[in-house]
Amino acid sequence: MRTFSLVKGQPVFETKSGMKMGEVCDLCMSKSGIVTGLLVRTGVFFKQTRYLNIKKVTSFGWDGLMIEDKNYLEKLEESPEYTFTHQNPLEGKLMLSKSGESLGLLKDVYFQEEVGTIIGYEITDGFFSDITEGKQVIHSGKPLTVGKDAIIVEVKET
Structure with missing residues (x-):
């Protein structure tokens, strides 16, 4: 990974x-x-x-x-x-759960390099939040929905 x-x-x-x-x-x-x-x-x-x-x-x-x-x-x-960063970029997009909860802004993705499957999304609420609370990683077993204004993801409980 x-x-x-x-x-x-x-x-x-x-x-x-x-x-x-x-x-x-x-x-x-x-x-x-x-x-x-x-x-x-x-x-x-x-x-x-x-x-x-x-x-x-x-x-x-x-x-x-x-x-x-x-x-x-x-x-x-x-x-x-x-x-992730160039054309149609996903970095910095707002991530929302399917239940409508704001998760933060997309900062990085975790993927399995052999098959290319994304298994997690690193999100941020800003620099100070990252320092005080640490990095937050969202795991999802289902495909995400990418829209013009936000990314909708089904959060998998770990």
Whole structure:
């Protein structure tokens, strides 16, 4: 299990050549709460953003992600349904429970890197609340509903 904040900025290496292909800059997610891929920033002077299907990642190491072939980094033809920070961003959106209770603002996601399933949402009520109360993690076993103004989630009791 990883959080996006741990994966963001990690280098992506091709195992055949040992070359660094780029760095992870965002998560791509579906409406049903599945991580479908990663956005990888490539290039030195002329930066481009490429799409990497999560199923093409050979391994998620602590110091980098490994892929078999640089051709797995595809040109981004169409915008993903949702990303964490870029297009249609989910970060900072208000999260509400299905019962109408405000949970806080989405700060990070916990996901199983092998299958891309999001298993938890880290939320915040602000800097001072995080310091005094600590991080809050919401677990949900069911898909979330993403709307223009809020994310609706069924909270699973732990």
